[in-house]
Amino acid sequence: xxxxxxxxxxxxxxxxxxxxxxxxxxxxxxxxxxxxxxxxxxxxxxxxxxxxxxxxxxxxxxxxxxxxxxxxxxxxxxxxxxxxxxxxxxxxxxxxxxxxxxxxxxxxxxxxxxxxxxxxxxxxxxxxxxxxxxxxxxxxxxxxxxxxxxxxxxxxxxxxxxxxxxxxxxxxxxxxxxxxxxxxxxxxxxxxxxxxxxxxxxxxxxxxxxxxxxxxxxxxxxxxxxxxxxxxxxxxxxxxxxxxxxxxxxxxxxxxxxxxxxxxxxxxxxxxxxxxxxxxxxxxxxxxxxxxxxxxx
Numbered sequence: 001x002x003x004x005x006x007x008x009x010x011x012x013x014x015x016x017x018x019x020x021x022x023x024x025x026x027x028x029x030x031x032x033x034x035x036x037x038x039x040x041x042x043x044x045x046x047x048x049x050x051x052x053x054x055x056x057x058x059x060x061x062x063x064x065x066x067x068x069x070x071x072x073x074x075x076x077x078x079x080x081x082x083x084x085x086x087x088x089x090x091x092x093x094x095x096x097x098x099x100x101x102x103x104x105x106x107x108x109x110x111x112x113x114x115x116x117x118x119x120x121x122x123x124x125x126x127x128x129x130x131x132x133x134x135x136x137x138x139x140x141x142x143x144x145x146x147x148x149x150x151x152x153x154x155x156x157x158x159x160x161x162x163x164x165x166x167x168x169x170x171x172x173x174x175x176x177x178x179x180x181x182x183x184x185x186x187x188x189x190x191x192x193x194x195x196x197x198x199x200x201x202x203x204x205x206x207x208x209x210x211x212x213x214x215x216x217x218x219x220x221x222x223x224x225x226x227x228x229x230x231x232x233x234x235x236x237x238x239x240x241x242x243x244x245x246x247x248x249x250x251x252x253x254x255x256x257x258x259x260x261x262x263x264x265x266x267x268x269x270x271x272x273x274x275x276x277x278x279x280x281x282x283x284x285x286x287x288x289x290x291x292x293x294x295x296x297x
Contacts, residue, residue, distance in 0.1 A: 004043050007050050011057045015167050018053050019142040023165045025051040031167060032056075033076050033115035036107050055114070061169060066091055072138075073171040075114025079126075080105070082113060091175040094182035098129040098198075101186060114168045117150070120223065122157045123192035123263070128218035129184040130173065131226050132200040138170035147172065157222040179204050183284035185276050186219070193219045194263040195272045199280045201234065207285045210235045215248070215277070217256050220269040227252040234281075245281065249274040 009032065012018040022029055032038060032052035041047040055061055061076035064085050071091050073082060082088055083099035102108050102116075102125050116126050117137065130150045138147050142165060153168070155161045162168065176182065179202055186196040196219045202212040213234035218224030230251040233244040253273045258266035 002043050002045070004039065005048060007042075007052055009052045009054050011054045013058065015058060015061075015140045015169055016142050018055060018058065018167050019140070019165045021051070021053045022167070023142070025053075026164075029053060031115075031118065033118075034078065034111035035115070036103075036111040037115070037119045037121055055167070056112075061114075064088060066175065069175050071095075071173045071175060073113060073173065075168045075170060076112050077114075079103075079108035079111055079113060079116070083108060092133065092173055092182075093176065094184065094200075095129065095133065095173060098125060098184045101125055101184070113171055117153060117171070118160050118162065118168055120154045120156070120158050120160050121192075122222055123194075123219045125184070125186060125193065125196050125218070127154060128196045128216050128224040129182075129198040130171070131216035131224055132198040132214040133173050133182060134200075134214065135174070136172045137168050138172060139166050140169045141166045145169075151226065154223050181207070181284040181287070183280050185280045185283060187272055187276060190263065192263070195219050195269060195276060196224070197273065197276045197280050199234075199277070199284050201281075201284055207238060209237050210241055215252060217252050217273060219263075220258050220266075220273070221256045222259065225256060227255050229255055238285075241281070242278075245278050246274060249277045252277065 010021055012021055028049060029051040030049040033055045056076045061074040063074045064077060064087055065072045066087060079099045079102045083096055089096045113126060116124055127150060135150050136147050137153050153160055181201045181203060184198045186193040198216045200214040201210050203210050213231045215230055216224055216226045230248040233248040234241055253270040258269050260266050
């Protein structure tokens with residue numbers, strides 16, 4: 001049985017201190033949040049660190065708050081906390097529903113949203129949905145802070161754009177409006193999803209016409225991506241949009257850098273995109289009462 005190499009856990013009292021620790025330990029140090037992916041990679045010798053810097057002990061990084069039309073989610077919030085949050089279920093139910101689909105209950109209870117995004121595992125759910133929700137992340141270091149869109153955080157499979165000493169501290173998600181519809185669906189037969197597809201629609205008349213759309217696909221490619229070329233085809237009357245779904249699916253597949261792997265061939269994944277774009281479209285319009293305020297999950 002493969003065992004973990006010896007490492008030391010450090011517990012900073014602030015983000016600035018965590019940033020300083022990262023600078024001090026360099027390539028021997030890494031941020032530790034939930035650890036569900038990191039410790040597994042270390043156990044299998046894919047990664048090796050002598051020092052882990054625990055973000056879970058920093059005050060405020062597990063908070064969920066709302067301000068000025070957005071939800072601010074601390075990077076150390078677990079998937080389960082977000083899934084169960086009455087605030088998230090009220091302000092952005094599509095995100096709560098997405099979080100309920102992440103892995104299994106053990107992973108959701110331990111794994112954090114910030115850790116998930118920074119680890120950038122290709123067969124992961126949250127980043128795909130956050131792309132269509134137009135989310136941003138706040139990044140801090142001893143030298144200051146910056147905010148960037150989700151697509152500027154992920155650099156590729158298992159890679160992010162954090163600079164040395166930087167710590168992801170917040171995920172900032174716009175609150176849903178009455179004329180918004182959003183949904184996420186995935187296809188999974190093995191341990192990890194084969195496909196994840198997120199869709200956001202703006203409709204002024206309860207689904208009869210659509211004035212704006214965002215769609216993203218993940219798991220079928222090295223990293224999740226928006227399919228901007230397909231989004232114009234998802235605006236117009238419902239009849240027009242439904243007729244154009246196959247063409248939109250083809251554009252999504254063309255832009256996704258589909259790969260052949262143990263989850264299936266690129267051609268198989270192209271087929272799945274067509275099937276699940278239609279299913280996700282119908283799901284977004286049907287709505288979901290599961291995450292209404294007051295419903296315990």
